[in-house]
Amino acid sequence: MKHLALIALVALAACKEEVAEAPNPVDLTPDALSYFCQMNIAEHGGPKGQIHLEGYPAPLFFAQVRDMVAYLKSPERDAEITAVYVSDMGVAPSWRQPGISNWIAADGAIFVVGANVAGGMGAREVVPFATPTDAESFITIYGGAAMSLPDIPDAEVLGPVDLDLPLETPV
16 A cells, blocks of 8 residues: 555656746847847847747847737747846946846836837837836836736737837937
């Protein structure tokens, strides 16, 4: 009977799925390429995003957070998502240089949506912050509304892009 119980316990442990720890964010390097356009991210200002996929050694980088959110909302993916990080623009050195290691988990970020600012690829940007205070300070200057990642409307990231909008580039 003891052997049967031991075998059952070992079998149960073997069947139990292991929960993998989320990978840490990867510093942005001068060689990082944006997933959709394959352009060098360092050549474009504004906040960035990175998505880690199960079984992939490096994250997918995005030149605009808007593009990263579009990827998240897309039904087609290359693998299971294990972590998502965005630039914390509240501590970024500047819009032109959003930082290389100031990543925050996207599920805890506050996003400013609908602000009058252009991201790295020229489209209206979705701007992430770690704190509500930083997001509100940005809204006071550039407009928009603060929201969480799941609340970002599809139309903000999946709709057509009007590159003729008179958007600002923050300093």
